[in-house]
Amino acid sequence: MPSWKQMLGMTVTFFGCLLGAFGIAYVMVTIPPVNPSTQLQNNIFEWSDTSQMASVGQVNRQNVDLSRVPQKVQWDFLAAENSTFYTDSGVDMKGMARAIVDMAKGGDVQSGSTITQQFVKNAYLNQNQTATRKLKEIMISLKIGVSHKLTKDDILQGYLNSNYYGRGAYGIQAAAQAYYREDVSKLTVSQGAFLTATVNEPSVMMNADSDPAAKAAATARWKYVIQRMQAIGKISPSEEQQILAAGFPTPKPAPVANGMSGQVGYLVQLAESYVEQHAHITDQQFNQGGYTIRTTFDKKKVNELSAAVAAMEKKNLNPKARSADKDVQVGAASVDPTTGAIEAIYGGAGYDKGYYVDNANSTGVPVGSTFKPFDLAAAIDHGAVLSPGAAPSPISPDSKFLGNDGIEIKNQQGQYIQDGTDPTGMLHQHNDVDKAWGYITLREAMEQSVNTPYVQLGEYTGYNNVENEALAAGLLRSSLQYDTAGFYIGTSTPSPIRMADAYATFDDNGMHHEPYSVTSVTSAGQPLPGFTPPAGTQAMPASTASNVSDVLQDVVKYGTGTNAKAIGRPAAGKTGTTDDYKSAWFIGYTPQLSTSIAMFKENPTSGTLLSMEGVGGYSKVFGADMPTQVWTDYMGAALDGQPVVNFPPAAQLPKGSDENGAPLPTPSTSITPSNTPSDTPNPSHSNPSPSTTPCSQRPGGCSSPPPSHTPGGDNGGWGILGGQDGGGGPTPSGSQSPGGGAGGGKGNGPGAGGGTD
Known part of the structure; x- marks a missing residue:
């Protein structure tokens, strides 16, 4: 049996090699061009009264400036996904450690990610759950955070515009129309909390208007987001109670084929x-x-x-x-x-x-x-x-x-x-x-x-x-x-x-x-x-x-x-x-x-x-x-x-x-x-x-x-x-x-x- 000193030396060597490999990977990985598919949008046609008439294009997406998204709706996403977004380095250290261990075991990576990591996955990489893709995601996220090539608002804006929300909607503007027939600027905190829920399970949440099981799952996730908003001080306890008392904001039926x-x-x-x-x-x-x-x-x-x-x-x-x-x-x-x-x-x-x-x-x-x-x-x-x-x-x-x-x-x-x-x-x-x-x-x-x-x-x-x-x-x-x-x-x-x-x-x-x-x-x-x-x-x-x-x-x-x-x-x-x-x-x-x-x-x-x-x-x-x-x-x-x-x-x-x-x-x-x-x-x-x-x-x-x-x-x-x-x-x-x-x-x-x- 090796002595404890030998065990300690082996452990330090192992992690040193991992960190060295990680450092080499960090140096070698560059920030790639934005995925062209994330730039594809639809064209929005409006009636004379400015309400939306139709959404037409290759991808149902309409990128919007972050200023169009109400502050509390922004925080719906941050409260549920990454409440330390504005202070962290862009990487979840626990998630990164878990990713390193999983990579060492040779398995797939499935771990929680920061808003920055999710943005990188959507904008620069793909949705494959592999160790290689996860490592690239972490490296690019760190580089973006350290180099400040993008501001936090840039990252949040890109994240909101690149997510898939179900019902064929890419980006928060398309989601606001697909679920509530509203411009994103008119979303309420309650509606924003529901859209936050769709990011995790879009295939389930998209039917929350008609499927009782989907509505139950959506309601539970919606309550969690509202409670998190109160927990981090973005809404008061009385606002929380008012929102919960008003009930789940059931989305409208899915629109017909782009209208x-x-x-x-x-x-x-x-x-x-x-x-x-x-x-x-x-x-x-x-x-x-x-x-x-x-x-x-x-x-x-x-x-x-x-x-x-x-x-x-x-x-x-x-x-x-x-x-x-x-x-x-x-x-x-x-x-x-x-x-x-x-x-x-x-x-x-x-x-x-x-x-x-x-x-x-x-x-x-x-x-x-x-x-x-x-x-x-x-x-x-x-x-x-x-x-x-x-x-x-x-x-x-x-x-x-x-x-x-x-x-x-x-x-x-x-x-x-x-x-x-x-x-x-x-x-x-x-x-x-x-x-x-x-x-x-x-x-x-x-x-x-x-x-x-x-x-x-x-x-x-x-x-x-x-x-x-x-x-x-x-x-x-x-x-x-x-x-x-x-x-x-x-x-x-x-x-x-x-x-x-x-x-x-x-x-x-x-x-x-x-x-x-x-x-x-x-x-x-x-x-x-x-x-x-x-x-x-x-x-x-x-x-x-x-x-x-x-x-x-x-x-x-x-x-x-x-x-x-x-x-x-x-x-x-x-x-x-x-x-x-x-x-x-x-x-x-x-x-x-x-x-x-x-x-x-x-x-x-x-x-x-x-x-x-x-x-x-x-x-x-x-x-x-x-x-x-x-x-x-x-x-x-x-x-x-x-x-x-x-x-x-x-x-x-x-x-x-x-x-x-x-x-x-x-x-x-x-x-x-x-x-x-x-x-x-x-x-x-x-x-x-x-x-x-x-x-x-x-x-x-x-x-x-x-x-x-x-x-x-x-x-x-x-x-x-x-x-x-x-x-x-x-x-x-x-x-x-x-x-x-x-x-x-x-x-x-x-x-x-x-x-x-």
Whole structure:
């Protein structure tokens, strides 16, 4: 047996060797770069009221500055994990000794660690429970503590931001949202104590809202943290009793998949697109995360718009019982007319339902008669060439044009427009019905959505003038379809967002505000430039805008839009329907809000538009029906509690000229304007000749009368209508499965176009 001196010598030698090895390890180990995975964050999207809308990114983490975390919540973690944090060297000496012994035995290391050690494990190393990793953890922790490369606050901040808390949440900000739907700055001591508990057993604590066993374990750990807070003097005994008496702060149910269900997916897509266009950051930087994007979206209005669509569908659509109701879609948008802020959209069934194309922001659905206000605005602004070579004559809403069905249309040179599909070679413009309107004012033609006056008005005003008026109001050139005279009655395919914004230009006295969806973007607490709301531009004289608004108010009071009176406050708007009822629109506004509703039916495979005949049990689907139902339900809810505001009176305009020059004799076939929409021809009135030009001056003469035509769908059209629908909407990127799209269907054949109700 060795003597005690020999035993002592062996022991000293053994520990000396260990300490020597430890010293060599300390010298050799360097502080590595921060693990890149700990720098990955998500991007936070906020509603207009700053509450969180969605968390999107590779990792559900949003790093925050320590100053954002309440002091007592910081101490929740320190009290439970490392109360000597601000005075120790960064290493638990007992834990280190235990680690040395375990290493000597060749076993795995499982011991308590300081906050510094846990931060090092998260930020620089990995979660493997091995002797090598534990030794590195200790060495790096000592070096950080001795070298003071990081302050204690830096370490605590890194620790709180790098922990995994369960529910897919990395970092305390993500945890605050995942468990309590709160910003970290609003956490209470009690909630902080629960989050502290999740760090030790995240897989258990994450179900504390629904699993009794998990709640019991969480409650016990929560009590321990609160008691430790009192024991180290961070809360008083009376505060401890108050917190315990209030009870365990049960977390809210786990959120759904990053909050991307319902309309949120479309809202995030819209905001991301806006950020990419206006921020000076690369896609790689944005995908790295860490940005907070505050949007213009009003959570209440978004929910109300979705509810209005759902109510309409529940009331009218039954795809299981009626095949016509299958594949019907809705797109909608609501814009603040005074700023251009997009407050709500309805993009479709939702990302969670497998539909990834945003109908609110997609083109491809013809707008029909909702385009006519741009014709009227252009004519008021630029006048109309009523006879060849003459200067443009002034036009007002009271100017009269021939409204009969099947009339021939002349251009500014006095030539009749050709249509190769018609046996006569002439274009014969049609209305939805062959009622003999005679000469009617542009106001009444707008009210009753009569096509022929507006096609002729458009030709006399000129393509360029109408196009530029629409562009100035906010439509995009890429969405305008002006290859035929149907341009004037709605062959173009702007998105619902653009149509709501363009009507908002009439609403705001001719001032156009470019639509926008983001008010600020911050990174690491610093705002990025480029997100000042767009300045307004005067798109048209206020007098023009007020007169168009006045006419559109009459559409609601007396015309095809009377169903919109249900909101019980002054409103202006226009209905629109296209060939074969492939789309139906209602766009309307009050002084506070402009909203567009589009409804269409689409082949889910090809993306082409289909007729909506029979949808909802309606033989003909007009914008005055289901789209207006959505509009009135939504606008009534969105404006509830807001004051009733009247539109300003229409400005006085110069006396307008009639189609055949001023003054126009009262035609023998004139009829008394009706104050209600009419879809039935009045047999008591004869159909006057579509032209007053002598036969000798007409191309082709008058050798044969124009053939009888069946109206080409609700939009009128002319000639032999064709179906040339366009292709489908955009294809989703990444791993998303394609859904139906707002297809590019024009619904127009040779010369066909536009729409009325």
